[in-house]
Each structure stands twice: as structure tokens, then as C-alpha cells.
Amino acid sequence: MLSRRLKLRIGSTVGIAFAALSLGAASANAGVLVASAPACGLQPLFKPFTPWLDYLQYTPLAGGDFESPVHGWKLSGGSRVMAGNEPFQVSGPGDLRSLTVPPGGSATSPTICVGIGHPTMRFFAKRTSGGLLNHSTLRVDVLFENAAGAVQSLPIGTVPGVGGWQPTLPLPVLANLLPLLPNGHTPVAFRFTPILGGSWSIDDVHVDPYQRR
Secondary structure, three states: OOOOHHHHHHHHHHHHHHHHHHHHOOOOOOHHHHHOOOOOOOOOEEEEOHHHHHEEEEEEEEOOOOOOOOOOOEEOOOOOOOOOOOOOOOOOOOOEEEEEEEOOOEEEEEOOEEEOOOOOEEEEEEEEEEEEHHHOOOEEEEEEEOOOOOEEEEEEEEEEEOOOOEEEOEEEOOOOOOOOOOOOOOOEEEEEEEEOOEEEEEEEEEEEEOOOO
């Protein structure tokens, strides 16, 4: 169960998000995210976080296991795929790679089609160097389009550096509250950025489709 403190923090973030997302509530012009939106049909479902008592089903984000070429991922500042998988092997025992994001770098995921039934996302992360005063965190932003088709971003959470590989807490997608496509879905992407220096590795990025099909 989520702690009361975390629930309050998420509630506050959701409130801010409603205000930001309301700017795009009108019918949207097609922008780069809408143009690159994948099909909004059935998505494969798995339970990758069962060992951490999370029995919900998730759908993997395209290329989010970093085993095949990272088509659609935008890497900057030296971010790159490297040897070394998260040790829990949730996407398969043969996985060997993860994504490293160094200080000053960022990584932006491909577009995924979400809706009101996709409330959270979750992944595995490890801080590989400490940054300023050993306090580096990893910020996660959701990218979405406003009514004019311009891409905007909204922070949805920060991951603390707690040692080795760990699953993150569920982070609210937020932009799933703003349907931009005729079928009631909206295209979003996620950006991962180290804060206060430090290097991070991420792996096995998943989104939770709450409405089971």
C-alpha cells in the first residue's frame, strides 16, 4: 500500500496536472506526438512487479527493455545502451542490457497511446554515480500535446538514489486525462533526466493499463 505521505504527494501533483492539462482540453491540432501515435488497440499484458507485491498487469513501453535497437528513443548528452541488465530479469532470462543516462543527458521514450485506463507507469532504476553531494535523483516527465499541437512537459515524479537496482514506485501518467484522439486516447512520451549530476541506469519501462481487456 502507498504511504499517506506518498498519496498526498501524488494528489498534489495530480491537482497541478489538472490545471496544466486543462489548457489542452479543446480539440487538438495534430502535432508530432499525435502523428507518431501507435495503434490504440490491444496491448500485451504482464505482471513484472509481482515480487514486490504489485499484482497489476502492465504493458511494456516499446524498446523499454533496451535489448533490441532503441528505435523511437531519443538519446542526448551521451545517453546510450550498455551491458548490464536489471538483475530481476522481469522481461526474460536472456536480457543483457539497460540504458545509461549520464549527467547532462536525457532519454525520451517513443510515443505510447494511453487513455483514462492507463493511470501509472513504472520501471527499474539504479544510480551509478552520486552527483552533487551524492544527492542525485532521476526526474521523470510526461510529454503531451496542447490544443495547438505543441508538445509540453509535466514532471510526474523523481526517483531517489537508494543503492542498487530497484523498481520505482508507480508514477501517475497524468496526461492520460487529456484525450486528443477520436477514440478517447492520447499520445504521450516519457523523458528521464538526472538531477544534481550523477549517472543513472534504467530498464524495463512499463505502463499500467488499469482497464483490463
